[in-house]
Amino acid sequence: MPAARAGQARGDRERLRARADRRRGRGRRGSRGRPVHRGHPRPARPAPGGGLTRDRPGIQHQPRGPRLRRNRAAGRDRGGADRAVLRLNAPRLRPARPLGRLPGSLHLRLRGGRGAHVPAGVPRRAQCPPRRAGPPRALRPSPRCGFPEGQLPARPRPGRAGAGPQLLPRRGPPEPDRGAEGSPAAGPPRGPGRGPRGVAQAPGNGAPCRRPRPLPLLGARRPDRRLPRGGPRQDPHPGPDPREAAARGRRDGGHRAGVRARRRPIALAGRGEGGVNRPQRSRAGRTLPGRPRPRRTVTVIGGGISGLATAGLLARDGHAVQLLEKNEVLGGRAGRWEAEGFRFDTGPSWYLMPEVIDHWFRLMGSSAPDELRLERLDPGYRVFFEAHEDPVDIPASREGAVALFDSLDRGSGAALARYLEEAEDAYGVALERFLYDDFSSLRGLAHPDVLRRGSRLAALLAQSLHTRVSRRFADRRERQILGYPAVFLGTTPYRAPALYQLMSHLDLTQGVLYPHGGFAALVDAMERLARSAGVQIRTGARATRILTGPAPGGPRVEGVAWTDAEGREHRTGASVVVGAADLHHLETELLPAELRTHPERAWDRRDPGPGAVLACLGVRGTLPELAHHSLFFARDWRDNFARIGAGVTPAETTSIYVSRTSATDGGVAPAGDESLFVLVPSAAAPDWGRGGIGGAGAVAVEEVADRAIQQISAWARIPDLAERVVLRRTFGPADFEHDVNAWRGGALGLAHTLRQSAFLRPGNASRTVSGLLYAGASVRPGIGVPMCLISAELVLKRVRGERRPGPVGPPLVALRGQAAAGTAARGAALADAARAEGVAWPT
Missing domain, CATH: 3.30.519 (Guanine Nucleotide Dissociation Inhibitor; domain 2)
Structure with missing residues (x-):
């Protein structure tokens, strides 16, 4: 064997042994306690037959043995060809056979995990023809150099079955979009060196990468996918050339970034144009903060507030997103109607929680003041009471509300001040610890901020909002002013938990804003940003079925079947499907009974x-x-x-x-x-x-x-x-x-009763179908435009695999306490929030 090939085989064996040691958790020591040399292979001694062997645990070939004899006796040897079993970390090595005389088929025996699912072709590099000089040729499946990847079993996703979407682990920052030369999407080239978080940069390549990983087998090359019959299919996703990526993977010693560009979901053939409906990849020049997941193909069902928000964030994060809306106009419940010069919003009309809405716009690279013309209403609203002739105007500040309550019932102003302080504290805790948590883990409830308020929160959950208000205020008009916000949550003050007194902080302390043009202007701004991020929006497209297929760990989404306005049927492949429509409709109309997370009997108990x-x-x-x-x-x-x-x-x-x-x-x-x-x-x-x-x-x-x-x-x-x-x-x-x-x-949407709030509300992921996520008013965190925007961020964190509570990106600063000292204090609080966030806040 030539010395160069012997050295390469020795290095391959050393890397394979090191990987097995790491998986078995042996750290930097071998199975017998001896130090493991990671950087350089130890000298090997010649073995009988010209092979290489070592005295310590490593790679062992067993061409003969009791199991082989039993298989031959039972007729399971299939032709009697020589077989060998490759074991990792065996207690002792036997004399190895020369590499050029490896048996006809070689099997890996591992203890589970991804290593058991790598291509198991025999790497007869010694018999492969020498490579010619020049540009690298495309990798093709070769009878000598491995088997087609399509014939191998799918790799299992990490995590246990039924635990929601099983997503691949992070591999570092993704490769930036490759656009035309000089385009913003292409970005400036990056030279060799170190990337973010210490990630190495491949020489001559602008994509960040990690340390090169060893090949699955001794010298084996990862085969490419076979092209479909009828010629190559043009990939609509702009990205690196597969040949260049494969060549880079070979140069980097098998680095997985070289083949990740080819590993994309396959769109299902349909009756649309070209037979395949696949959304375009994001064209945004900058992605969201944090470390995004590998690019996926996403289909969002529903073009309401939550659907637009989810599609925009996922496209901004680098995924290929398509949105399907059955109506001709986007907005969902935030509808509109116009006739004879009159325009109407047929859905939400109270612009509350402005920091939440502005946070979504900032994640999209803009801000609410840049996209909307906001105006603060003063008075916030007017109330007419039965048996009282004069209406009551609610001021747009806390001190004005305190003075108003004193005029309605002498001495109640101080009680309102204490009530609003408690509401402000409850709102801050909810915003920081509850609303931006999908409760996939209950560890967020053990945070010190929650534990310190444990007894107070328990008292708020144990009584209704009406009971809490009635114990502090005797005037019926004051009770109704403080109790009516429960209707915004889809319930009544008699059924809403007292924790929702935080709603009074929104209208009596923060005040009410109005976007000129109505909430239709908000929908238009969200659509504009979503399209600029690369979302492909299809109106008049009614989803008829969520396509699923078998996968390790349980069923997984494969796409969506839908019909267009002309009644033609289409199928779109997707690795992630987000249902942003009504949850009951999604589960009962688009999924079979055996794949529903919430069966029909569960809906009989819901409000x-x-x-x-x-x-x-x-x-x-x-x-x-x-x-x-x-x-x-x-x-x-x-x-x-x-x-x-x-x-x-x-x-x-x-x-x-x-x-x-x-x-x-x-x-x-x-x-x-x-x-x-x-x-x-x-x-x-x-x-x-x-x-x-x-x-x-x-x-x-x-x-x-x-x-x-x-x-x-x-x-x-x-x-x-x-x-x-x-x-x-x-x-x-x-x-x-x-x-x-x-x-x-x-x-x-679902009422915010105690049994339908927080972690008791339907979750944002299906428990039976991996890759199926939910957003909107039917799931966590709840009802309203701000809640729908938060649910979009919860879906984004699900796709990324993040489980920590809190918003994506910079911390969200709530507007708190700015009205206690009047307009000057409110302006100072807004300025502080703007400095903390780096953007202008709505005024």
Whole structure:
């Protein structure tokens, strides 16, 4: 054997032995306690037959033995060809055979793990033809140099079965996107040296890499995938040339980064253009903070707030993302409608938790003030009480709220100040320890901040919000002001835990903002940033089935089947599928019964939250009697909320919410006219029917809308309101079921009761299908635009494999305590937050 090949074989054996030592946890010492030399191989002595052997544990060939004789006697030798068993870390070595006379088939016997699934081809490098000089040729499966990778079993994912998506471990920072020469995506070239976190840089290569890893077998080359029949298929993902990557892998001694570029999910053939529907890779020039995962192909089902937020973050993180939305307009529950010069938001209208919304924009490389024109409302909202003639304006500061409560009930201002301090503390703990935690591990509950407040948190969870408020405030109007925010959470103050008193911190301390253009402007800004990050958005695409297949550890997603607006069927391959639609619809309509995490019997015990009857009204003339946000509170709340839970039609006098966006934004209505959005909380009852234009909706829906208009007219002293309405459209519970696949027609999502909060709420990952994740109002952390944005970050952390609580990237600074000393203190707090985050905060 030539000396060069003998040295190469010796080095291969040494690396294989070192890897086995590391897997068995022997550190830097061998199985017999002898030091292991990692850097240089020890001198070997000649063995009988011309091979190499050593006195210490290492690689052992056993061409004969009792097992071989038993196999031959049982006829399991398949032709009687010589077989050999390669054992690692055997107690003693036997004389090795020359490398040129290796048997016809060679097997690895390992103790499990990835090493048992590497290509097991016989590395007869001594018999391979010599390489020619020049550029490296493409790796092809060779009968001498290994077997096709497609014939090998899939490598198991780390982790146990049924533990959510099993993701590959990190391999360091991914290779940057290779764009055209001089393009921002290409980035400046990086020379040799050390990369981030001490990662080595390959000479002459700009991609960061780790220390070269040994080949799976002695001198074996990793074979490439075979091309499909019919010629090569063009890869839509821009990336490094596979030949160049393979050559770099060989030069680096088998470094896995050289072959990772070829390991991409295979899209399933469909009936779309070209037969394959695969999203494009992100074109963003900068990725999110942290160490991203290897690039994956992701399909997001649902184009609402959570779907857009998830797709944008994953694309920003370097993944190839496609979003499917069944409607022609994005937004989901954050809908819109426009007619005759009037524009309406048919979904959320309270801009709360501005730091959470701004944090998502900063992760996308922008900020909320850069994308939206925000205006602080003062007064925050106006409240009309039954049996009280004069409405109450809620100030936009804490000191104003304290003075207001003192005017309603002398001495209650001090009680409100203490109540708001507790609400601020609860909000800070929830933001730092609960909201940005998917509770895949309960270790976050053992944090000192949580343990110090253990008794207080237990007391807040043990009583309802109504009970806590009633013990401190005697005036009915004050109780309703502090208890109504529970409706924003899809429940009632009688069922919401007292921990949700933190909602009062949002509207009475932080104040209420309004984005000009409504929440439609927020959706448009999110769509713009998602597209710029590389998200491929398909509207009119209805998902019909989540495709799964067998994999080690249990079923795993393979793609999504969907139909376009023309009814044509398509299939898109994906390694990760994110369901950002209603959870009940995703599991009962798109998955078979045996793969559902939440069976039908589990939904029978859940609360879908309230439904709603909506009315969009275009009114001639101005309505100064109404503020931007106006609330109408009935006197008997127990009967009001009991009717919602029982599925009964609302009473003649009920609680109503009215949004007059034209009071702040003149572009939502013709000059001199008003745009009103009316919401009547009602039962989640799809059998009531759908709404319509001009009173053409279902009878039950139109009757509720008529009574609401009459009540607003009487309480706000606008006697001719009904006659001034020139445009009208209503929405019923069946519209929510049809338009957004809402379970039982719920207007918001699963109610935030004690059994449906925090870690008791449905999780963000399927327990039965690996690679299937969930986002939106049906899962953690909950209902509302900020909660949906947080759920998108939880999905991002799932894909990355991160389990620590807290937001992605820089720490999120809550707006806390800035209103205690007036406008100057509020401005100073905003400036401090801006300096901490490095961006401008909304004012």
